[in-house]
Amino acid sequence: MIKVLFFAKLRESLGCGSLEWPVQEPLSLKDLRDQIIVRHPEWEPDLCAQNVIAAVNQAVAAPHEVVQPGDEVAFYPPVTGG
Template sequence: MLTILFFARLREQLGQTSVQLTITENTTVEQVLTQLIEEHPSWQSPLSSNNILAALNQQMVSKDTVVSAGDELAFFPPVTGG
């Protein structure tokens, strides 16, 4: 099982703080996003954004990073500040 966390605006848009997802070996962050959209079609717009950031086990990663069962994957929008 992969634990997926949603933060900031994504959490509000999806109405979820976290979900559990069963994944296969060699699954990438991009494939996780695709699987989430397939299982929750209403999430397509928020999760299809090119600027979504991902952190795997609290380290920033790219969408081609491979995840494993037991990992924690977090998605969040870009952070801005001043």
């Protein structure tokens, strides 16, 4: 199982803050995102937006990064501070 989190405006637009994703073997972050989109096709515009950032176990990750059961994956828009 992979815990998937959605933050900020992305969470609002998806109407979901988190979900548990069943996986049995490692897969790329891109493949995980694609699997989520297959189940929730209406999320594609938001999850595939060019500015969406992904993190694996609280570290920013590229689409080719491998995720595996027990990992935590977060998707979030860019944040600014001041």
